[in-house]
Amino acid sequence: MLSRKLEIEIPGAIVGYLPFDDEKMKVRMERLLLADLARQGIISFGKAAEVAGVDKMTFITEMGHMGVPYFDGPVSEVLRDAETVAQTMKAPLQ
Secondary structure: OOOOOOOOOOOHHHHOOOOOOOHHHHHHHHHHHHHHHHHOOOOOHHHHHHHHOOOHHHHHHHHHHOOOOOOOOOHHHHHHHHHHHHHHHHOOOO
């Protein structure tokens, strides 16, 4: 996979709090970038997971642990979608 190096400026006030040589921090920053691209609709959550090298459910779960919601619409919409899925699963296969 083609890679590019991204250079960003970090405010001096937080530099001391970031472990720049920590591999976990690098993975976290990559995952947050992927999640942001997915939330904007630039890529799918499935594609974000693929790039991260994990399955979609693992990616979504990891994002949830970092405070990044998978569902960002109103609760009523999520409940309606859940009801639709439940009804679909009850329907006989054709």
